[in-house]
Amino acid sequence: MTTPSEPGTTPTEPGDARVDPSLSVIISERRQLINLGYRLLGSLADAEDVVQETYARWYAMSRQQQEAIHHPGAWLTKVAGRICLDLLGSARARRESYVGEWIPEPLPEPTEWITGRPGGATPDPADRVTLDESVTMAFLVVLESMTPAERVAFVLHDVFRYSFAEVAEIVGRTPAACRQLASSARRRIRASQVPSAPxxxxxxxxxxxxxxxxxxxxxxxxxxxxxxxxxxxxxxxxxxxxxxxxxxxxxxxxxxxxxxxxxxxxxxxxxxxxxxxxxxxxxxxxxxxxxxxxxxxxxxxxxxxxxxxxxxxxxxxxxx
CATH class of the missing domain: 3.10.450.50 (Nuclear Transport Factor 2; Chain: A,)
Structure with a gap:
């Protein structure tokens, strides 16, 4: 499976790094977080909301608290993963009141994005999701059948290559339990998918x-x-x-x-x-x-x- 291990960066304005040495690092994580949020939630709009909330929590901390975090990217991923886990827990209740069938939001090729959010905003390249087999509609539909914990454990480990120890911090379970969750998710994938035509x-x-x-x-x-x-x-x-x-x-x-x-x-x-x-x-x-x-x-x-x-x-x- 192709892993979006290098999701790209968003350019910063000249002088940003002088104002806040961590700013360029924080901003460079945006595309990774968008990619994670979309795969976990099946909604680009929800993924963007998760990223905004994640950044809000970062900037709600004092400068001293931020500097105490040695790996800001890992901290952002952990927070975004936990927010997604909470949203997945409530999504099932929302889907029960959804009119008709629910399908994940479809994505165009990155070069074919025509507009930004409703209202005319220009799309940010960091908002575009890396397209691979982990975002095909068939794959996303199988993810929808999983429990929230299975989905988070599987996507973080099998798609984004986080260790089970790291996944455990996000899911709130032991590494062994997260390994079992990912294994269960993998069985669902194998049971539902057949090889695609060329x-x-x-x-x-x-x-x-x-x-x-x-x-x-x-x-x-x-x-x-x-x-x-x-x-x-x-x-x-x-x-x-x-x-x-x-x-x-x-x-x-x-x-x-x-x-x-x-x-x-x-x-x-x-x-x-x-x-x-x-x-x-x-x-x-x-x-x-x-x-x-x-x-x-x-x-x-x-x-x-x-x-x-x-x-x-x-x-x-x-x-x-």
Missing amino acids: AARQAGLVRDFKQAWETKDIGTLIGLLAPDATLIADGGGLVSAAFRPIEGGEQIARYMIAIADRATLTILERTVNGQPGLVAQHDGVTVTVAAFDVPSDRITRIWAVRNPDKLWPWTANPPR
């Missing part, structure tokens, strides 16, 4: 799906989908979307044709969480981002994110 094959199938969707060719759509394929849509109660998973290739194909019949859409091939995906736009505004699971010669799963609150990196004109 990238070129995935891209070809997604392209064929796009063309069949545009031409409303239901026969071709059915042929591209596995008979037991599943589509999950996330509208968040803000836009129309299927409330429950749609099962079966033919049922999914009919659903896609019904969408195409309701509105004139522009369908674009885009990278979604590091893999071939599709973006549907209406009047220049991104209304759907679709991620695909292609283990062999047919599409087995589609995750269609329609909640506009999760699509702000994808459109130059976010809905108000």
Whole structure:
């Protein structure tokens, strides 16, 4: 598994280091913390909130308290991990009241971020998540099935390569217990995942799906989908979307044709969480981002994110 061990840095203004020798070190950790928060929470917005809260706690300390911390990066990671653990504990209750299905926020390629947060802020390069197999939609969905402690232990150890002793300080359990948590999480990953088709094959199938969707060719759509394929849509109660998973290739194909019949859409091939995906736009505004699971010669799963609150990196004109 590719590890985002060098998440990059954010440039500081001239003279920053003279004002506070630790400032450049603290700021350089931002991208690492964003990467950690997104993998743990499945939400870029929540990850940014975690980073802001982590920095707030750092700057709430006196200068003497800060200087007593020999490894600021480790301290920031520990605090961010604990905040994420708390949020994961409350997330399940929030998901119970969420309208329809919940899907992690989809991410574009770093070079394809169109806008910043709703309101027009320019995106900071440090806010962009490193794309690897630990942020594919299929992987994130499996993480969602884990307990908060399993998820934190697994991501910190297997993805970010922290020792179990370090993980134990964050999770509040013994290193041996954290080892067991990560092992349990690993079993979940192995049980749910199958090898993906080569990238070129995935891209070809997604392209064929796009063309069949545009031409409303239901026969071709059915042929591209596995008979037991599943589509999950996330509208968040803000836009129309299927409330429950749609099962079966033919049922999914009919659903896609019904969408195409309701509105004139522009369908674009885009990278979604590091893999071939599709973006549907209406009047220049991104209304759907679709991620695909292609283990062999047919599409087995589609995750269609329609909640506009999760699509702000994808459109130059976010809905108000």
